[in-house]
Amino acid sequence: MTAKFVDTPSVGLALSKLLAGRETFGVKTVKDHLRLVRVEPDEAEIPPVRMVDPLKSIFFPPRQEVADYFERADEETPAKRAMIGVTACDLAALEVLDHVFLGGDFVDPFYQELRRNTLLISVDCTEPLDVCFCTFSGARPYPTAGFDLNLSPISGGYILEAGSEEGGSLLEEKLADLPEATADQFSERERSRAAVTQRVQQAVQDAGLPDPEKIYEKVQQKPDAPMWGELADQCVECGACNFVCPACHCFLLTDLEEEHGFRRFRNWDACLYPSFAKEASGANPRKRRSERLHGRMEKKFYFLKTDADRWGCVGCGRCIDACPGAIDVRETLRKLAHV
């Protein structure tokens, strides 16, 4: 695929040319946090690591209207959009969401539209966080698939590489005058990618993280291990881990009466909430917090592996930062591997 070199002072202009006419999202530092916000292309930061917010928010918003009944909602064609600054872990999680919302007998048309209309510009990670462990499943801290264009920082600027047909033609069309990236620049990128990968791998090793295949087995075999009860003592059932997780996709439909009809919304939901699986009969198959904490791992490491051939955890570490009960998923995985 096509790859260009763009020098640091010209990145903003290049992105503006590429994304003219699109509603653009990107990353900005707000109070020391990398946040996902609406941006003008030339003011987007090229983040060195994943943002705080999960990428899912722009494809599967926390609350979205999905029906206006009994009249059919006007089918607006959503604006063309773009997102600048996506990292490899979020792209991996997007594969899970694609499986859920686009796969099977029913397509979620709202997700599909947003997905189709959004150009993804990803970045290589250069400064992994303390909580990052994406390589535990063999993944890499730089995008290898699923992006339209990718930015790899090298000395003096970036390699801007196309990853899709759409990205390729945009590059040819809008930035034809940029120089092709050279072989030297590619080898610089390889070296820097290898160094960052090595750093994350070292962290994964230091944390004693198991192979997810091991978790796949253990999570099926050990639903009754005492570790789930110990975790339950820490969990306050806030659902923060579910909401910040880029691969958590569960939702609840709620309806509303309006002056001129009725509307239905699809809202993020959390499997850590006590009534998530409660049945009308009063029975609740995951009544105890320990059962729900196990259920969440079972969903990620057994169900999704079986169903989507994907791991439901991409190692972004967001839940580690978010949990008010100081639950560290790396600790959970390590314990589970040894019960």
Place this chain on the structure above:
Amino acid sequence: MSSNPYQPVRTRLEDVARETGNIKTFLLAPETALPFEAGQFVQLTVPGLGEAPFTPSSAPGRGERLTVTVMEAGTVTGALHGMAPGAELGLRGPYGNVYPLDRFAGRDVLIMGGGVGLAPLRSLLLGLMQQRDRFARIILCYGARTPQDLIYKEQLKEWSRLDNLEVHLTVDQSDGAWDGKVGVVTTTLDDVELDAAGAVSAVCGPPVMMKFGTLALLDKGFTPENIYMSLEKNMSCGIGKCGHCRVGPYYVCRDGPVFAYSKLQGIKDLW
């Protein structure tokens, strides 16, 4: 935009019949028919309030008219119970899998229901009776708490008079007028003589009844492959997206709601 699976079809409530103190049967007429097969379920909307999943209790077919038999259990079912004919409702579906009738063909079929659990089984039973010749014996075992709690009382009487359907009824507690059997529904199995190893069964009812019903059927000699359960898990989307109905490796709305017990054995949070 692809068709919207969250959009309900406007549906008229044509009739309401009281079955018991907290169970009613609703006759629904959707603007667009919802053809369904026995086993599948629909999502019924009370406009502005929300939805709940139900398995139709009427005979499978073209779905221009269908009935659901509903026990009052909460918000949506409570609102439904307050409605009169003419009310506007919504429907979407049908969803989920169907009873594998080809596997029932030529065999004895035992249907075991508890309480409102007979509702989804009625659709199956009516479907079987439509093609009665394909099956050997058809046996219905049905129990409720008290005689008042039996649903489809008139139809049960009619069914009892048929000679190609064997009906066994029981109640947990008798009242003065009841001259039938007293005992939990599994005790009706004692009155049934059959070669269970080659027979199939379908079970539906409250979780406790499903559990003990299934164990009793195993005791009787039914094989796990031939015990079909219809699971009533918590559902929201009905289309395999929202995650609510997950049991082990399955989404009940997508991979069920009908499961052979052999597929569920060993799942810890099944009951």
